[in-house]
Amino acid sequence: MKGSHVWDGRLPLLDLRHLAMIDALGRTGGLTHAAEALGVTQSALSHRLREAERRLGVALAEKRGRGVALTMAGERLRVTAQRLLRDMAAVESEVREVGASGIRHRVQLGQAGYADLRWLPAFSDWLARHLPEVQVSVHSGNGGSTVEDLLEGAIDLLLTPTRPLVAGIDVAAIGTDQLVAVAAPGHPWAAKAEILPEDLRDETFLAYSFERAPDMENARFMQPAQAFPARVIRVGHTEAVYEMVAAGQGVSILAGWPSRNRAERGDIVLRPLRPLGSETPGLAITWQASVRGGAAADPAHRCLAELVAWSQVGMAFSDRGETWA
Numbered sequence: 001m002k003g004s005h006v007w008d009g010r011l012p013l014l015d016l017r018h019l020a021m022i023d024a025l026g027r028t029g030g031l032t033h034a035a036e037a038l039g040v041t042q043s044a045l046s047h048r049l050r051e052a053e054r055r056l057g058v059a060l061a062e063k064r065g066r067g068v069a070l071t072m073a074g075e076r077l078r079v080t081a082q083r084l085l086r087d088m089a090a091v092e093s094e095v096r097e098v099g100a101s102g103i104r105h106r107v108q109l110g111q112a113g114y115a116d117l118r119w120l121p122a123f124s125d126w127l128a129r130h131l132p133e134v135q136v137s138v139h140s141g142n143g144g145s146t147v148e149d150l151l152e153g154a155i156d157l158l159l160t161p162t163r164p165l166v167a168g169i170d171v172a173a174i175g176t177d178q179l180v181a182v183a184a185p186g187h188p189w190a191a192k193a194e195i196l197p198e199d200l201r202d203e204t205f206l207a208y209s210f211e212r213a214p215d216m217e218n219a220r221f222m223q224p225a226q227a228f229p230a231r232v233i234r235v236g237h238t239e240a241v242y243e244m245v246a247a248g249q250g251v252s253i254l255a256g257w258p259s260r261n262r263a264e265r266g267d268i269v270l271r272p273l274r275p276l277g278s279e280t281p282g283l284a285i286t287w288q289a290s291v292r293g294g295a296a297a298d299p300a301h302r303c304l305a306e307l308v309a310w311s312q313v314g315m316a317f318s319d320r321g322e323t324w325a
Contacts, residue, residue: 013055013056014052014055014056014077016084016085016088017048018048018051018052019077019080019081019084019085020038020081020085021034021038021045021048021049021052022052022060022070022074022077022078022081023078023081023082023085024037024038025049025061025068025070025074026070026074026075026078029067029068029069030066030067030068031045031046031049031068034068049061056073058071058073059071059073059074060073060074060077061074104133104134105133105134105135105299106134106135106136106137106299107134107135107136107137107156107157107299107300107303108136108137108138108139108154108155108156108157109136109137109138109139109155109156109157109158109159110138110139110144110145110146110149110150110154110155110157110158110159111138111144111145111158111159112144112145112146112158112159112160112161113144113161113208113209113237113238114144114161114238114255114258116257116258116261116262117138118261119317120136120138122310123136123307123310124136126306126310127303127306127310130306130309131302131303131306134299134302134303136157136303139154139155144237144238145158146158147160147164147166147169147290150169150290150291150292151166151168151169151292153292156291156292156299156300156303157289157290157291157300157303157304157307158289158290158291159174159287159288159289159290159317160287160288160290161177161216161255161285161287161288162213162215162216162285162286162288163215163286163288164288164290168292168293169290169291169292169293170290170291170292170293170294170301170304171288171289171290172288172289172290172304172305172307172308173286173287173288173308174287174288174289174307174308174311174317175257175286175287175311175317176284176285176286176287177255177256177257177284177285177286177287177317178255178256178272178273178282178283178284178285179216179217179220179221179253179254179255179256179273179283179285180253180254180255180256180259180270180271180272180273181195181199181251181252181253181270181271181272181273182241182242182245182251182252182253182254182259182268182269182270183245183251183252183268183269183271184245184246184247184248184267184268184269185266185267185268185269186248187248187251187269189251189269189271190269190271192271193271193281194271194272194273194274194281195271195272195273195274196225196227196274197221197222197224197225197227197275197276198225198227200222200227200228200229200251201227201228201229201230202230203229203230203231203250203251204229204230204231204232204233204249204250204251205229205231205232205233205250205251205252205253206233206235206241206244206245206249206250206251206252207232207233207234207235207241207252208234208235208236208237208238208240208241208252208254209234209236215285216253216285217253217273217283220275220283221253221273221275221283224275224276224277225275225276231250233250238254238258241254242259242262242268245268246267246268253273255285255287256270257317287317289304289307289308291303291304
């Protein structure tokens with residue numbers, strides 16, 4: 001296929017009836033069975049096929065033995081037809097569900113780097129009581145969501161363990177957490193009560209982000225002591241970091257509350273950090289929720305306000321004060 005095509009607003013040459021016909025012909029291998037599957041006469045389906053071929057200027061089906069087979073062009077069209085018909089059925093079902101439930105707006109949620117969403121059901125229950133016309137859905141993307149996703153409209157609400165330093169967004173704090181050291185149970189760090197900057201010097205450090213955040217471990221733990229790992233591997237997602245740490249391939253420093261949830265499996269251990277000059281261990285961070293700048297009455301801003309209110313009650317994004325095993 002040459003080039004890429006962007007819809008210019010004009011209607012396609014074929015409609016859903018033609019696409020359903022192509023799919024039925026491919027499934028049944030004959031006009032008679034395809035017509036029966038679609039609930040039309042064989043004559044009507046034959047006319048529909050000729051109409052589609054005339055509009056496109058290419059043969060879509062041909063006689064083969066006692067049946068009909070799709071041509072190469074027809075097979076190519078069928079692949080897209082199946083996807084479009086499936087997507088259309090799904091969105092129609094979703095629209096009917098939304099209409100019946102009273103939901104008028106859907107807010108797309110993204111979470112930077114961390115895949116832990118065990119807090120979401122409780123927040124969804126809260127939202128159903130306090131803002132029933134708005135529903136939250138989760139954006140799926142490799143490596144988590146980014147501020148760019150938010151600004152470009154791929155998501156409406158972004159959760160990050162640090163405050164995004166960009167214009168055009170509104171940000172609210174939703175919980176105080178702390179950065180923690182993450183290591184395998186058999187790693188020497190597991191025997192320590194706390195991790196100092198110099199403990200990094202001989203280690204392979206597994207970083208989930210490809211960018212250095214201004215108020216995270218590099219700026220606040222490593223640089224003040226001029227203590228850096230022997231090697232840094234940028235992995236791109238915290239779930240991959242956890243797996244590599246558990247396999248003994250390195251150590252990391254990550255946000256506490258999602259790491260505590262992951263540590264319940266028993267294949268990683270967490271230790272507090274003591275920065276240079278600090279008398280007690282602990283390196284606090286604040287989870288932030290961001291939306292695109294706009295009116296306070298829009299669905300994303302209203303959802304943000306409810307998230308802030310709920311987080312103060314549920315403490316989902318906060319350090320919960322567990323003891324260090």
